[in-house]
Amino acid sequence: MLLLRLFRERSMRQSQLIYRGSESSVVRIIRGSLGQDGNGRFVCVPGIKLWQQPRPCAWCGEPFTVKYVQAAKTRFCGRSCSAKWRMRQPEIVARVHTAEIHARIGAKVSTWLRETPKGRRHAHRFAAIKPMRIPGMRARISAILRQMGHRPPWSGGKGRGITRPQGLLLAALGAEWVAEHPVEVRPRQKIRPSCYYLDLANPKKKIAVEVDGATHYTAAVKEADARKETYLRSRGWTVLRFWNREILDWNASGRLTGSSISMTFRRFGIRLSR
Numbered sequence: 583m584l585l586l587r588l589f590r591e592r593s594m595r596q597s598q599l600i601y602r603g604s605e606s607s608v609v610r611i612i613r614g615s616l617g618q619d620g621n622g623r624f625v626c627v628p629g630i631k632l633w634q635q636p637r638p639c640a641w642c643g644e645p646f647t648v649k650y651v652q653a654a655k656t657r658f659c660g661r662s663c664s665a666k667w668r669m670r671q672p673e674i675v676a677r678v679h680t681a682e683i684h685a686r687i688g689a690k691v692s693t694w695l696r697e698t699p700k701g702r703r704h705a706h707r708f709a710a711i712k713p714m715r716i717p718g719m720r721a722r723i724s725a726i727l728r729q730m731g732h733r734p735p736w737s738g739g740k741g742r743g744i745t746r747p748q749g750l751l752l753a754a755l756g757a758e759w760v761a762e763h764p765v766e767v768r769p770r771q772k773i774r775p776s777c778y779y780l781d782l783a784n785p786k787k788k789i790a791v792e793v794d795g796a797t798h799y800t801a802a803v804k805e806a807d808a809r810k811e812t813y814l815r816s817r818g819w820t821v822l823r824f825w826n827r828e829i830l831d832w833n834a835s836g837r838l839t840g841s842s843i844s845m846t847f848r849r850f851g852i853r854l855s856r
């Protein structure tokens with residue numbers, strides 16, 4: 583009786599050590615051969631071999647037993663718990679998440695997607711998922727982005743609100759006109775964006791007005807502008823181009839009806855209101 587009590591006390595001491603997460607708790611679990619006596623304390627279960635004694639998982643704390651003597655030193659109840667513990671160790675994470683390993687896994691996955699029937703089915707299924715086509719999704723995402731204070735990194739136009747010259751011209755143009763009008767680009771090509779935004783547009787009459795700033799002097803932007811214009815013309819749009827400066831001057835001069843800007847619009851049957 584006394585012997586049993588002494589044994590129990592020893593077991594309890596050891597289980598407390600384990601709960602405090604001492605360094606060599608694994609060794610103590612195995613040597614101490616702990617079980618559960620129904621009171622939430624780990625004590626020895628008589629008649630069971632040492633390595634078969636239940637022990638608490640080092641991650642989730644649930645008691646578990648191992649089936650094979652080879653697993654006697656296991657500290658975790660399963661692969662899930664051991665993986666969770668491993669991925670909380672900074673040195674292990676640093677070893678696993680390297681650029682080379684990511685590239686290797688990426689290459690393996692893309693080979694699988696391309697070259698196996700199952701992979702191809704998988705890729706097809708994912709390609710068919712178009713979150714932005716789900717009703718209300720675009721609104722939800724833009725609400726979240728706005729809440730986050732997200733601003734697209736590119737300058738001007740899209741996402742930044744309209745510029746002052748754009749606003750002045752829009753006010754003079756009337757109700758049929760909209761700013762930042764999106765035009766989808768079909769068919770998709772690598773060189774072009776999937777969607778063009780028109781600074782100002784009359785979608786009914788298919789007239790686009792581009793209001794350009796100083797960045798449009800550069801060769802790369804000129805080239806992109808030319809591509810955009812070619813595409814729009816091929817889709818039946820008329821493209822008019824003005825400089826920011828032109829519009830500001832026109833506004834400063836009291837929006838003369840005889841100005842070059844109003845005369846340009848006049849040619850397309852558009853009257854600017856003063």
Ligand SMILES: [Zn+2]
Pocket residue numbers: 639640641642643644658659660663
């Ligand atoms: Zn566990």
